[in-house]
Amino acid sequence: MPRSGLGSHIGGKIVFGPDNRLYSITGDLRRSDLTVNHENARLMRNGVILRLSDKGGAPRDNPFYNKRNVGGKAVLNEIFAYGIRNSFGITFDPADVPG
Numbered sequence: 694m695p696r697s698g699l700g701s702h703i704g705g706k707i708v709f710g711p712d713n714r715l716y717s718i719t720g721d722l723r724r725s726d727l728t729v730n731h732e733n734a735r736l737m738r739n740g741v742i743l744r745l746s747d748k749g750g751a752p753r754d755n756p757f758y759n760k761r762n763v764g765g766k767a768v769l770n771e772i773f774a775y776g777i778r779n780s781f782g783i784t785f786d787p788a789d790v791p792g
Contacts, residue, residue, distance in 0.1 A: 744773035
C-alpha cells in the first residue's frame, strides 16, 4: 500500500472473496488522484478496491480490464471499484455468494 505521513484515510483490509480472488482496499491517502474522482489527476492505486488472482495478476473479468491498458493505464486492470475515501473493512453479502 502507498505510504502517507498524514496518518488517515489509509484503508488496508485484505481478504479472499468467495470467488477465490484477493481483494485489497486502500483509502484516498488524502490525495487527489484520478481514482479518488478528481479530474486531470494521475491514475493510482489509492482510493480503490483492487481485485487480484491468487497468483497476483489481474483477472480478465475485472470491470476495467482491457488488454490494451498498458503503461500508466495498466493499473486499471487491477481495479474492482474506485472512489473509496476511507474504508473500515470489506465483506461479502452471503445472499450474493454462489452456493
